Amino acid sequence: MSKTTNQAPESPSPGQRGSADHERRHQIIAAADEHFRLYGYRKTSVADLGKAIGVSSTYLYRFFSSKQAIGEAVCATVLERMEAELRSVVDGPGTATQRLRRFMQLTLERSLEIFFDGTRLHELVISAMEESWGTATTHESVLLGMTRELVQAGRSSGEFERKTPIDEVVVGISEAMRLFAHPVALQFRPRDQLEAALAAVSSLVLRSLAP
Secondary structure, eight states: OOSOOSOOOSSOOTTBOSOTTOHHHHHHHHHHHHHHHHHOSTTOOHHHHHHHHTSOHHHHTTTBSSHHHHHHHHHHHHHHHHHHHHHHHHTSSSOHHHHHHHHHHHHHHHHHHHHSSSSSHHHHHHHHHHTTOHHHHHHHHHHHHHHHHHHHHHHHHTSSOSSSOHHHHHHHHHHHHGGGTOHHHHTTSOHHHHHHHHHHHHHHHHHHHOO
């Protein structure tokens, strides 16, 4: 995953003003992304961002209603990139079993890159999760939907059992994956332990899905 981006989210984040396709907005999001990675989200003010970008706070408010709105736009860009990679797994080749295992592995890999990439970007994502920003809740909904697609695919192919209500299965998998996708849970163990734990959990999940 690259450190910065000039691409804005496909759909406007909460608190954005004016056209979502405005070139200056894209530049602001890219500059804010870099600033948050260097200095963190929590101690950064709109005035700090304006100074770093070379514009006034008043000018920033033409495009965003608050610092959180800027943070949501940056967070959406990061999470949407992760979602695109996961989508390629869901829609890609292989059995449902293979794709679900890879989906779970990639969730851990990308979460580690986002939260522990050597920058302070994790502050932004933690704020989004703890404060239930729209970008975070939307991300959780997207992952839940992809998980459902994989379970449905496995049921259609005969790989997975069909007796358990699908909502129960999907929620169960998603809850298990919180241990490998939330920054608070990830920070307590080294990567090799997390990878070994995920391998065990994914095998257990797949065995439970067997017909």
